[in-house]
Amino acid sequence: MAKTGDAVSLTALASAHGGVLLTAQAMARGWPQRRLNRHLVSDGWTRIRTGAWLEPGRVLDEMVLLHANQVGRPHLVVSHTAAAVLHDVETRTQRVEFTAPRGVSTTVHGGVLHKMRLGPEETTMVGGLRTTTVVRTMADLLRAGPRDDALVAVESAVSRRPSRYGGGKRRREPVTTLREIAAALESRPTMRGTATAQEWLALADPKAGSPAETIARLRMHDAGLHPESQVLLTTPTGRRAYPDFFFRGQGLVVEIEGYRWHGSRAQHQRDTARFNDLMSCGEVRRILRFTASDVYRRPGAMIRDIRGALAQLSGFSAVP
Structure with missing residues (x-):
């Protein structure tokens, strides 16, 4: 058992619980309550709730x-x-x-x-x-x-x-x-x-690659649009391409651009090559690309653009 007043023992107790110390634990190790409270305050511990303190140097996060x-x-x-x-x-x-x-x-x-x-x-x-x-x-x-x-x-x-x-x-x-x-x-x-x-x-799709793709598909579902997702397409040279969403009957690909895929030149190069691969697939007639901001902040505009493209490719007027 640690000696009364041993500050190291307080740190050891807290480290077992993510930096959180219960005064009851310290008192069980021999700390008098008044001395313990003075020590916690003077050493910069943060009071979280009654009887619970956060070790100095740690951030009070979730x-x-x-x-x-x-x-x-x-x-x-x-x-x-x-x-x-x-x-x-x-x-x-x-x-x-x-x-x-x-x-x-x-x-x-x-x-x-x-x-x-x-x-x-x-x-x-x-x-x-x-x-x-x-x-x-x-x-x-x-x-x-x-x-x-x-x-x-x-x-x-x-x-x-x-x-x-x-x-x-x-x-x-x-x-x-x-x-x-x-x-x-x-x-x-x-x-x-x-x-x-x-x-x-029943609406869940295990092929979704990001939260933005999930929300985009749900917005299309709510609008009565039901494309295939992550379907395999093959380029004339035999390379494989997996568009985020594909309206096969109209040959329309919808791509959702996640921010994290554009953090380097190499990632940008891969994205450009992927776009070119998709365009070379015989089934693809047009590609629409939307950012995560489009999905989250301008879903109505995204749906209108998709409907318009489908109408043009089908030869019919866009559904209002």
Whole structure:
């Protein structure tokens, strides 16, 4: 046991919980409360909530709040968007979110608390935090909505994506499948939101390569447009090309340009070569390219451009 007043022991206690120290832990190690409080203040520890302090030099961010809420409270389970981040899944929104059993009186500092039942098989440990499994997390996001945010996360989970760990320089494999998520929804058929969640899951496409592609496809779906996605086309020289979206009957390709693919000359060169490959495919008559900003901020204009191109290629007037 560390001696009373041993500052190193406080750092050691905090490091086990993402830099968060509970005063109860320190007092159990022999620190008198008054002396402990004076030491924490004088050494620059940050008070997070009653009885919880953040180690000097650390930033009070969402990850710290997850540790601060969960340490000493085993009934709290990280869930929803917070759990998705822990599982290396892309989300449009990120919040400090927990799930606790109904009937348990508790609060969450700086975040959101959901009350529902979790089976022991639906929780796991990630990065020192108790969290819902990736399958239960996706099912919860689908039940809670909104649709677009839930499907961005689901399609990230079931596809091969750049990993947020390591600065996005490597890709991680899918962390679950649509079938596993469907089974999780079916296992709780009477849970609120399950019927709607199952309808939304049917719209998911594991071939989506980015959140912008997901949202673009949903905007087209809502407008009654249903192109093929990531279909294989072959150039006259035998090279393979996979357009983001392809309206085969009209020969129209729709490409969604993600910002991260234009960070270097080499990436720009590959993008140019890909465009030329697509244009050389016999099935392709026209290519429309949209940025992520077009998708998120000007979806109406994007849909009008697609409708106009389809009308021109089909020889009919554009649908208003």
